Amino acid sequence: MTASAVEPQRIRFDAPLALSSGASISDYELVYETYGEPNADGSNAVLVCHALNASHHVAGVSSLDPDDIGWWDNMVGPGKPVDTRRFFVIGVNNLGSCFGSTGPMSINPATGKPYGPDFPVVTVEDWVHSQARLADRLGIDRFAAVMGGSLGGMQALAWSTLYPERLRHCVAIASAPRLSAQNIAFNEVARRAILTDPEFHGGRFYDHGVVPSRGLQVARMIGHITYLSDDSMAEKFGRALRDNAERAQPGDYRFTFDVEFEIESYLRYQGEKFARYFDANTYLLITRALDYFDPARHAGGDLSQVLGKAHAAFLIASFTTDWRFAPERSREIVQALLKAGRRVSYAEINAPHGHDAFLLEDPQYHAIIRSYFERIAAECAAGGDRE
Amino acid sequence: MTASAVEPQRIRFDAPLALSSGASISDYELVYETYGEPNADGSNAVLVCHALNASHHVAGVSSLDPDDIGWWDNMVGPGKPVDTRRFFVIGVNNLGSCFGSTGPMSINPATGKPYGPDFPVVTVEDWVHSQARLADRLGIDRFAAVMGGSLGGMQALAWSTLYPERLRHCVAIASAPRLSAQNIAFNEVARRAILTDPEFHGGRFYDHGVVPSRGLQVARMIGHITYLSDDSMAEKFGRALRDNAERAQPGDYRFTFDVEFEIESYLRYQGEKFARYFDANTYLLITRALDYFDPARHAGGDLSQVLGKAHAAFLIASFTTDWRFAPERSREIVQALLKAGRRVSYAEINAPHGHDAFLLEDPQYHAIIRSYFERIAAECAAGGDRE
Numbered sequence: 122m123t124a125s126a127v128e129p130q131r132i133r134f135d136a137p138l139a140l141s142s143g144a145s146i147s148d149y150e151l152v153y154e155t156y157g158e159p160n161a162d163g164s165n166a167v168l169v170c171h172a173l174n175a176s177h178h179v180a181g182v183s184s185l186d187p188d189d190i191g192w193w194d195n196m197v198g199p200g201k202p203v204d205t206r207r208f209f210v211i212g213v214n215n216l217g218s219c220f221g222s223t224g225p226m227s228i229n230p231a232t233g234k235p236y237g238p239d240f241p242v243v244t245v246e247d248w249v250h251s252q253a254r255l256a257d258r259l260g261i262d263r264f265a266a267v268m269g270g271s272l273g274g275m276q277a278l279a280w281s282t283l284y285p286e287r288l289r290h291c292v293a294i295a296s297a298p299r300l301s302a303q304n305i306a307f308n309e310v311a312r313r314a315i316l317t318d319p320e321f322h323g324g325r326f327y328d329h330g331v332v333p334s335r336g337l338q339v340a341r342m343i344g345h346i347t348y349l350s351d352d353s354m355a356e357k358f359g360r361a362l363r364d365n366a367e368r369a370q371p372g373d374y375r376f377t378f379d380v381e382f383e384i385e386s387y388l389r390y391q392g393e394k395f396a397r398y399f400d401a402n403t404y405l406l407i408t409r410a411l412d413y414f415d416p417a418r419h420a421g422g423d424l425s426q427v428l429g430k431a432h433a434a435f436l437i438a439s440f441t442t443d444w445r446f447a448p449e450r451s452r453e454i455v456q457a458l459l460k461a462g463r464r465v466s467y468a469e470i471n472a473p474h475g476h477d478a479f480l481l482e483d484p485q486y487h488a489i490i491r492s493y494f495e496r497i498a499a500e501c502a503a504g505g506d507r508e
Numbered sequence: 509m510t511a512s513a514v515e516p517q518r519i520r521f522d523a524p525l526a527l528s529s530g531a532s533i534s535d536y537e538l539v540y541e542t543y544g545e546p547n548a549d550g551s552n553a554v555l556v557c558h559a560l561n562a563s564h565h566v567a568g569v570s571s572l573d574p575d576d577i578g579w580w581d582n583m584v585g586p587g588k589p590v591d592t593r594r595f596f597v598i599g600v601n602n603l604g605s606c607f608g609s610t611g612p613m614s615i616n617p618a619t620g621k622p623y624g625p626d627f628p629v630v631t632v633e634d635w636v637h638s639q640a641r642l643a644d645r646l647g648i649d650r651f652a653a654v655m656g657g658s659l660g661g662m663q664a665l666a667w668s669t670l671y672p673e674r675l676r677h678c679v680a681i682a683s684a685p686r687l688s689a690q691n692i693a694f695n696e697v698a699r700r701a702i703l704t705d706p707e708f709h710g711g712r713f714y715d716h717g718v719v720p721s722r723g724l725q726v727a728r729m730i731g732h733i734t735y736l737s738d739d740s741m742a743e744k745f746g747r748a749l750r751d752n753a754e755r756a757q758p759g760d761y762r763f764t765f766d767v768e769f770e771i772e773s774y775l776r777y778q779g780e781k782f783a784r785y786f787d788a789n790t791y792l793l794i795t796r797a798l799d800y801f802d803p804a805r806h807a808g809g810d811l812s813q814v815l816g817k818a819h820a821a822f823l824i825a826s827f828t829t830d831w832r833f834a835p836e837r838s839r840e841i842v843q844a845l846l847k848a849g850r851r852v853s854y855a856e857i858n859a860p861h862g863h864d865a866f867l868l869e870d871p872q873y874h875a876i877i878r879s880y881f882e883r884i885a886a887e888c889a890a891g892g893d894r895e
């Protein structure tokens with residue numbers, strides 16, 4: 122069962138928001154959606170933070186497009202693990218993204234033209250502060266939970282230390298306390314593909330009526346490889362040839378650099394689709410926010426010292442075949458939380474789909490999230506804090 | 509100790525070579541180098557096959573450039589694991605490569621212009637046939653060993669089944685019996701980066717006086733990530749910032765898409781260096797040869813049936829942290845050889861450097877190769893075949 126059509130909403134913020142970089146942004150908008158209803162004391166609100174290419178449209182059918190189902194619709198909705206008959210769920214598009222909130226494609230009031238490369242570099246912490254302002258406007262003092270997968274999980278972690286009083290639970294799935302050199306390396310290759318595309322025009326491609334689609338395609342193809350496990354790719358595609366039945370002899374190679382294998386066709390399709398809807402400047406900004414996330418860096422690398430500021434209880438989950446943010450990365454968070462004396466549950470889920478598993482409907486995974494949120498709902502019903 | 513300056517040599521072949529694709533090539537040249545001296549009965553010859561971006565210049569100092577040390581100089585030379593005081597070693601640049609043998613940069617006699625995209629797609633098997641012709645011309649009936657790492661190991665494997673009588677030992681290091689979907693995916697992204705570079709000009713960039721250097725850079729950066737292990741990248745670069753000492757506060761971010769982390773600087777440097785010396789058409793050809801290699805595909809996927817044709821004894825070696833061609837891939841070869849009743853030694857070497865380990869001087873690794881070649885030398889001294 123999927124919730125009925127969801128209307129995106131929009132709030133404008135006039136007061137300048139000071140950013141990690143030292144810059145600030147004023148007069149910006151955030152687009153968000155809500156699912157379910159707030160309870161009397163507002164204790165049932167859940168904030169869902171999105172990852173690289175997702176948006177505020179978390180669940181249900183968009184009122185703008187009946188084919189546009191939310192990116193976490195299997196997780197959030199009536200009767201689903203995060204049950205919107207009990208919880209008031211909020212999805213928000215992050216500052217700098219390209220799905221309606223103010224970002225590089227928006228008009229810069231100072232110039233009357235799109236911000237493009239002049240949009241300030243934003244960090245995970247900046248997003249959290251902007252989300253806190255949104256919560257203020259919606260009258261939410263304290264979230265029952267802040268949750269997310271991957272980069273969304275990093276935002277949930279940052280919430281727990283920046284606004285310790287404002288969330289009772291922090292749910293970080295398939296996440297990491299910081300990127301590794303290899304993670305940064307993949308981001309950097311993707312950025313180079315975009316930055317060196319002649320149609321990028323230093324980020325001012327909007328003025329030229331073009332899109333650096335070749336760079337975006339390559340960036341997305343690289344991303345896709347890191348989202349899938351080696352095994353799931355082998356199972357789904359293996360070495361199967363494209364249009365094999367149409368070949369003179371099945372299994373014959375065509376000896377060309379055009380599509381030969383199914384995996385090539387899949388990656389090209391994903392790359393081309395992405396280049397049609399995603400903004401190149403946003404891709405740079407969001408991968409940089411990933412690179413920069415490192416909450417322990419001002420604590421001499423001691424993550425437990427930072428997480429010791431948190432008051433929330435934590436659910437940390439990882440997937441065995443995720444090699445982008447492998448279980449070890451989640452275990453590092455868990456160990457720091459334990460060292461800091463925080464309440465933490467940890468699930469290492471045996472799932473074949475790599476990093477993408479956090480978006481998929483795995484029974485074991487969903488059962489864990491469901492029972493965790495049932496516990497939260499019971500707390501809400503019992504009148505809140507039992508920490 | 510490094511051998512004295514080595515002079516590359518060149519042989520022209522007039523007779524057409526039939527290729528796997530159905531095309532043929534005539535009037536081509538192969539460039540090669542030799543190290544050490546052939547013994548009286550020619551039983552001490554070793555062929556070293558190269559991987560993607562290497563060449564015939566395996567060992568020693570090139571007579572053309574005193575700074576140009578062979579790519580496997582730590583392995584091949586007087587007193588080295590493949591000891592050129594005992595063995596007559598041959599390195600050959602593969603057809604389609606860009607270091608002197610006929611390839612896309614060579615003049616197509618049919619047009620008087622560089623072949624470019626008209627150079628035929630070549631396979632591992634085509635290379636082996638061309639190397640066999642070179643052996644004929646050098647008077648080598650039977651190699652003491654054919655050896656290589658990565659794609660070079662695939663050539664050694666193909667030798668063992670295409671010319672079973674012509675090698676006594678087959679040494680395949682950090683190799684695989686076929687690419688996985690993930691391996692093909694990485695190759696495809698690299699090819700897309702090149703093919704979509706506007707300066708590629710459909711492969712005829714020579715005529716335009718340009719080089720698709722942006723595509724080559726991205727391709728090389730992707731390659732580099734797959735050659736290194738996650739751990740070795742973490743150890744070598746971690747999250748270290750570039751020019752950290754010059755920053756206002758050490759550890760401060762600059763909030764830019766320019767180089768921020770050391771790993772970014774390293775990858776850009778590697779990409780730019782590669783784009784200056786490597787040919788884009790060759791990159792396409794060699795990655796495609798990798799994709800296409802699959803000796804079991806005409807045997808219903810039964811590798812043991814194919815390897816059962818071999819007469820050689822095998823040394824298969826892999827490295828624990830190699831995630832490009834992981835130990836499982838080598839074990840698959842070993843199992844097929846055992847099933848086929850072949851003589852095989854297998855070494856799984858505990859080394860931190862990922863796929864690149866096959867090029868590095870690891871004591872355990874080199875000790876294994878050394879003792880294997882000492883055994884081969886003893887066989888040669890004893891008069892050859894003891895199979």
